[in-house]
Amino acid sequence: MTRSQAGELPVVGQRPAERADAVRNRRKILRAAARLLADGGVERLSLDDVAAAAEVGVGTVYRRFRDRTGLAIALLDEREKEFQQAFMSGPPPLGPGAPPADRVRAFLHALVDRVRDQFELVLVAESAEPAIRYGEGAYPFRHFHLVTLLRETVPDRDVDYLAAALLAPLSASLLAHQIRDQGRDVESIRSGIDDLVELTLGGGS
Amino acid sequence: MTRSQAGELPVVGQRPAERADAVRNRRKILRAAARLLADGGVERLSLDDVAAAAEVGVGTVYRRFRDRTGLAIALLDEREKEFQQAFMSGPPPLGPGAPPADRVRAFLHALVDRVRDQFELVLVAESAEPAIRYGEGAYPFRHFHLVTLLRETVPDRDVDYLAAALLAPLSASLLAHQIRDQGRDVESIRSGIDDLVELTLGGGS
């Protein structure tokens, strides 16, 4: 009630644009983090070490990336853009052109690979607060994409919930258990997904 | 190769039975933890504080409960037993007697309440390592229960995977987002679950 009187009401996501030194440091930190990660895995990714390797104070790391999970998300975001293009505008069945049910299946299959490629990092990213895990980064896009596809196949259902329900089994945490602990191979997970999609969206034809 | 020669080969889960002081301390810790939890919520549940309140060294807390998530799991396990009895041998539709699809639906509905009742604690428990989160505590029972029900309705599918896929959307983390951040009410989540179950297991009739 005290803020924004009559003047410029700030547009929602309109941030003031980053200063030059801020940009420089963000890059330095990301590069250092990627390097440390390539070496000793996620454990090596202590933010003190990252700060030291980036020749920057810890405070700077936290201001740029909020917390450990924020850094993980930022690292993931780099490859995520390719993935987004693949399912938004790439070749079918992942991209447009194929029947929706096929695209859903292709999307979930691709997601398995995506998670598997950067297991440790995704695991860290998933430990973010729910508001962040599901409200920022890659998730909203993935969810929106699924909602769009589901609207074409089961329009009279709660597509919003169903989309979330289809994404949930692809958490890194569950996949880690199925693959590492249970010894399931990726192929059998794919076919499990196929079962799920066939049942929910019909045989596909 | 050095252990177990000819003598007593140890049975798999056969632990040596807890010593008297161990039992006493375990109880002291659990009571202290429950009390702190009732006061200041999960944040108050720092293990130093728990140890102090239980009049026990921190080392003892960690030996008895492995880590923070282990304590959360132990606290949850107390009420979990009632829940298990409800779906194993209670009245239908949750317990035996109703058609499998109805039991699945009732089970998932009950699970929403279960998670909601102890949101904070479940959130902590879910941050356990995958091997623990899915390999110990409540999860294996829930999964096994679903597998049993699914075998009666979709026997020619990968019921093991499907059971995991039905449990995944009921993570505290996702529910927290849907309820707290998105403002969904529990009723709409229930109906979302109904959509999911109807689609996968047929109309129910």
Added chain:
DNA sequence: AGACTAACCGGAGTGTTCTCCGTTTTCAAG
């Protein structure tokens, strides 16, 4: 150029989780 301000920087400091190991306790066998 000079001055002003908001954004940014660094790193010492705080609180917390978890480990390590010397000491103590339990309990069973003699």
Added chain:
DNA sequence: CTTGAAAACGGAGAACACTCCGGTTAGTCT
């Protein structure tokens, strides 16, 4: 009751995530 050893205890300390704030810098306005 004594004795021996496995199990448990306690708490100092290491490691780490994250905060706070006095000092610095970039970018803007005159």
